[in-house]
Amino acid sequence: MPVEMHVADIDSPGIRDEQERVSPSKSFSITFTLNDKTVSIAVGAKEVLVDTLREHFGLTGTKKACGTGDCGACTVLIDGKAVRSCILLTASVAGRKVLTIEGLGDEEHIHPIQRAFVDVGAVQCGYCTPGMILTAKALLDKNPKPSEDEIKEAISGNLCRCTGYTKIVKAITQAAQKLA
């Protein structure tokens, strides 16, 4: 006798229902500067910046880890200041300058802070790294000769589960010396 196999329907209504209970967003256009280029895109009223960066622009260097603004993996710079892109409405960055890790440097044009992280061995899984590097950039732009305590205070909102932070602090110290 044939046995009926019930395979879970991957298009199951559960998740869709969840999304349908929430109102759709009005879509409208905003213009801002992204990694030194002017961009104009359509955004939703409730869209958050980390999703826009990752999904619209394909800039996946910015990570969405906790989604609640507590871990720092989503850190980007807005007008030079480190902020949490997972709890920031994209619509609110109209007219502002956004910098992601991709805008700071890459393999061909490595930024001294990135170089220091690599040289010191401050990268393990790499998930906290873009947030840490951008936070370091915001710090060093404002305070080129930070003390160890000032570095620790600056990264106090960036969680790392791998390194124990010692190498990260060392990398930022080294970058500060290089940039001075």
Next chain:
Amino acid sequence: MVTTEFYSPSTLVAALELLDQYKRQAVIVNGGTDIVERIANGTIDPAAIIYIQRVAELKEIRESDGVVRIGGAVTYEEVLDSPLSSQFSALKQAVLEVGSPAIRVVGTPAGNIGTAVPAGDCSVALMALDAEVVAASKQGERVIKLADFVVDYRRTSLAANELIKEIRIPVIPGVNTASAFVKLANRKAQDIAQASAAVRLTVEGDVCRDIVVAMGSINKVTVRARSLEKIIAGKRVADAADAIKSIVPAEVALGGPGNELFAARPTAKAEREYKEAVIGVVVERAIKKAYAEVLGRRN
């Protein structure tokens, strides 16, 4: 089904007009560090988002008539950078304990008050500093003492078409008055207070002439510890601090009618025992911290 709109008014008049139109169907996004998370995960579903960071009138910090006025859209970082706030040690100390640097760049004291959760560090400090809130609507303005402003967990006395225009703090009158904030939390940053306290202390010699005490995370709202204030006033500071160290103030309320939200938590009993055990010590530390500031000025 409604489509959520986004507005970014650049004047207070425009913001108040929108708020009057939408009333409770709209949410104010200020710094957004609490509310945007709730929007993003669908906990709240507004018909309109009114983003107020571009309203210039709400971005001012100024002093007049013996009062420092902090605009409703001023961020924590802007408070720290302003010379007008340096006299309010409790406020500076509280702001430095909020979240982490990235949160302080966008978060706001007004948002902290408006969110009305008992662990709000800034709210506790502002309550001890005897702050007032100016609520504005299309119809006009009214001034509400902070202690009367929060009515329940996540509920303030703001009308449906009102927003917080300004926070007013009476200036520190002289060298014999100082304030302090103490927060007990598991982590040094990015954590919520288990128990917190702020005081504003005025001394004459080594005797406490006047004290305002506020406490956080020990009730469904931030509260004035008026019962402690009565015990402390008139005593030598050192004696007063010792006296209140092991007291569980009457304003601590964890469980019981009206506090079902807390009582329903599986850890409620342990939390209650812990908080009742530590709150007196937290207040004592705040008193000693404020007193140390007064003594420091004398040297």
